[in-house]
Amino acid sequence: MEKATENQELTSMLLKDEKSTLDLLSADKISFNGNTVHLKMTYKLPEDIAAIKMEYVIDAFGQITIKSAIQNLKKALPNLPRFGTNFIVNKDLNQVNWYGRGPLENYQDRKTSQFVGNYKSSVSELYFPYIRPQENGYRTDVRWVTFTNNLGQGIKVLGPENIGFSAHHQYNSDFDAGETKQQRHTIDIKKRDFVNINIDNDQMGVGGDTSWWTRPLEQYQIKAKNQSFSYIIIPIQ
Template sequence: IESMKKYASRTDVTRPYIMCEYAHAMGNSTGNFQEYFDIIAASKHMQGGFIWDWVDQGIAATDDSSRKYWAYGGDIGGYQYTHDQNFCANGLITPDRKPHPGLYEVKKVYQDIVLHGKDVDKGIITIENRFLYTNLKNYDFKWELIKNGNRIDSGQFLVAQAPGTKKDVTIPLPAFTKETGSEYFLNVYAYTKEATEMIPASHEIAKEQFAFPANDYFTKKQSSFNGSVEIIQEDTNTIVLKAGEMVVVFSKRSGSLEGLVYENKQLLASGLQPDFWRAPTDNDYGNKLPEVSNVWRFAGQNKTVDDFLVTNTGKEVVISAHYTLKDVSSPYTVNYTVSTDGTINVYASWQAGKGGLPEIPRFGMQFRLPPEFETFTYYGRGPWENYSDRKTSSFIGIYNSTVSEQAFDYIRPQENGNKTDVRWLTLTNNEGIGIRISGIQPLSVKAA
């Protein structure tokens, strides 16, 4: 990318810059794609490139357990011959032509109707028609006003605009008062009016989401719950709290939150644990991350409890667990603040110990719930999987699904199903009972 930026900024070039292979699409990939194309679009001599490649080249096969799968190098008797494993599976679509999540990012970045926010508060946007021959009168436009993930108003408009031009359009937004602790977005879409040989009518051809400048969703909200939190049981192994309708159990031996009980139902199958690892992607193997960063694989599990402190103020109980992560010789601390309404604020911190530690694949926490908590609802980017460097096609909104539906089955098993910029999420059972997790900042979440 740095060499692209340098070439794009030059004024003495006479030949176009074309990449014969970029945005390697193998497995869970196609990251930084918006950044690539922003450079390409900013300079006339940056012509573009070729994504490697279009389709995963797998062969339908059945294993000894009668399970169907896509075979690649080394499968169906090929293990005895020289092969490149799954290096023929580099596509944006699966062998049976189902889109990878990365294809939605490519579609969004490649759209020829580009929408810019000029003065979102006044509803003014700039439409850039990058088509070479097509007037925008061939498309229907739609807008939505979103508050905290819910649509509060919407409308349609038409634009007649010649190819290769820019034009300001004012959307007639309703008058509304911005509320503290809320956020607003303007979503704009373009759809085909008529069907063509390849594209049906009413097909989404372009979209954009604009955040309002004064959004302050993460402003701290004060709790009005008037209750108490008390220690109802304590021994050498555990401490049990009663907060509102919740019973909260901590283990002094592991230092972790081990139990959440609501209406006599246990909500946790295992407690919160620090997590520094994720399943490697295809491109991670090319970068040797599984070898270089292997020290982090079990760093969250191989730890000792150095101290376990309890502070009871009457209005809240603070549990502080101090650890040493043995694999990386580093201190790690978790503070749990249990409030009177049963909410638990979790604050984790890590400090590098010995020098020379490799890249951390992930910094977070994981825990397990019983299988009945299958309903997954969240407020963040979706609906398909997205990551910090691949999320421009994923709008912030409220999405309702199941845990089982979050996974994407790449040919080679690897990291998948992540969601970014999550404000809150719930995992519930058929009775609507479950847990809600809210971030004091946007979270990256995976439910599997």
């Protein structure tokens, strides 16, 4: 099977248009009919703990509707740190405008000081340099967010419900100390030549209300259960 990432395996890829369905993992030729295509992909997580289903509906104007679902979870799994999607765009799309909480970073259980409004920032300015590299620069209760170049061209992301997002010139893993808990510092975080975007339905709260080891309150946890969310990417010309 084709590998999707280091920790998930692509098990099916179906492309649907108005008249037919095509299995891309075994197809020799792809043809399109009409003005819309529908791509469905299924991933298997390690040890069959769950399945991830991704659906993309792409129209002739370049609009992409994305639905992400996690299903068939094994019992007694721990809470999810986040439920969302991650993708990379050209480094030139480094101007960010969002309508949501800001201007500073905020999280489910650390957001009331950041009011809902229309904010602008560069991708670099979204980064908060914690002395020990970790998750940073998140924004919650976002109605829409745009990523554009200096000419105002790019993409707009919006959902039927509020989303959360972060964007950096680094991979998510650049901020993760890993299983060996490497002792890294801000000087170890290097700027890369792309924009890495997270669009989330939810991210777990920070916790630590009484100490660094205190888990987030119940309402700020993400239970391991079947769930889905969707959003739209619209091109900005």
